[in-house]
Amino acid sequence: xxxxxxxxxxxPYSDHLYRNYLLAxxxxxxxxxIVIVMLIWQxxxxxxxxxxxxxxxxxxxxxxxxxxxLTKADRFGQSGKAPDGTxxxxxxxQLRYKNFxxxxxxxxxxxxxxxxxxxxxxxFTPTYKxxxxxxxxxxxxxxxxxxxxxxxxxxxxxxxxNKLTEGESFLVLFxxxxxxxxxxxxxSNHVTRFCYRYTFxxxxxxxxxxxxxxxxxxxxx
Numbered sequence: 001x002x003x004x005x006x007x008x009x010x011x012p013y014s015d016h017l018y019r020n021y022l023l024a025x026x027x028x029x030x031x032x033x034i035v036i037v038m039l040i041w042q043x044x045x046x047x048x049x050x051x052x053x054x055x056x057x058x059x060x061x062x063x064x065x066x067x068x069x070l071t072k073a074d075r076f077g078q079s080g081k082a083p084d085g086t087x088x089x090x091x092x093x094q095l096r097y098k099n100f101x102x103x104x105x106x107x108x109x110x111x112x113x114x115x116x117x118x119x120x121x122x123x124f125t126p127t128y129k130x131x132x133x134x135x136x137x138x139x140x141x142x143x144x145x146x147x148x149x150x151x152x153x154x155x156x157x158x159x160x161x162n163k164l165t166e167g168e169s170f171l172v173l174f175x176x177x178x179x180x181x182x183x184x185x186x187x188s189n190h191v192t193r194f195c196y197r198y199t200f201x202x203x204x205x206x207x208x209x210x211x212x213x214x215x216x217x218x219x220x221x
Contacts, residue, residue, distance in 0.1 A: 065181045066101035068140065068192050069220070073173055073208040075198055076150055089161045091116070092132070092152035093173040093208070097192070098145040105140040105179045105190075112175025114153035116164060124213050126174045126195070140179070151175070164200070171198040172212055193219040 076094040093114040099105045111128035133150040140146065153171065156164065163169045174195040180188045195217035196208035211218055 061181070061183050061187070064102045065183070066099050066103050066105035066140070066142070066179065066190070068097050068099055068101075068105050068107075068177050068179050068190070070095055070192075070194060071098045071145055072096040072148075073196055075171060075206075075208075076152075089156040089158070090152060091154065091156050091161070091164075091171070092150060093171065093198070094148045094150045095173065095175065096146050096148060097140075097177060099140040099142055101181075102142050103182055104142065105181065107138055107140055107177070107179050108189075109178045110134060110149060110175070112151050112173070114151040115172045115174070116153050116156070116160075117170045117172055118168075120170060120197075120212075124172070124195075124217070126172075126213070126217065128174070128176055149175075167200065172196070173198065173208055174213065174217060191219055191221050193217060 073093065073095045075091070077089060077091045079089050091114075111130055113126060113129050115126065117124070129151075131149045132152045133148070135147040137146060151173065160169070164171060172195065175193070177192040179190050179192075181190065182188075193216075195211065195213035197210045197212040198206070198208050199210060200206050
């Protein structure tokens with residue numbers, strides 16, 4: 001006797017459980033994709049909000065920060081007798097600064113100097129030193145102005161003085177004021193660096209009217 005067994009081929013698409021599982025898988029993958037897109041978009045929005053807040057904070061600091069700038073620059077001289085009895089002219093420059101900002105400036109260091117140059121064509125390399133006279137004020141309030149700060153250029157003979165007034169040599173004032181604001185952070189340190197050349201004309205029009213040096217000698221940050 002021969003036993004015949006009928007074997008039917010399995011069709012997964014006719015299986016309701018398989019179809020439900022396949023549909024659930026597709027829906028799950030779709031939802032996961034949507035969640036990933038939402039997370040990416042949320043991350044972009046968060047970064048944008050943080051950047052906007054940072055820009056707003058930086059803008060506020062720029063508006064409220066101190067600005068230390070020069071209000072006065074003039075020559076300074078003392079005439080008298082040298083130890084050997086001859087006449088001498090001690091010459092230099094004096095300046096004042098003022099805080100034009102809305103918050104206090106914490107003065108960290110003031111340096112500079114006054115030099116007499118024989119020519120304006122050569123390379124100018126200033127040496128920044130401490131002032132000869134300066135009332136050390138560590139905090140400059142908004143609207144406050146400093147006392148006179150004096151840098152001496154040296155001793156001139158009468159002939160050297162005449163060359164200076166006749167335009168054969170040149171008096172140069174240079175300086176640097178390092179200060180910080182009260183906000184803190186990486187951008188709290190500031191520098192005011194300046195360089196001017198004195199012009200002798202007459203008692204009214206003479207003064208440090210002309211910027212001198214390169215960009216590295218005139219910086220405001």
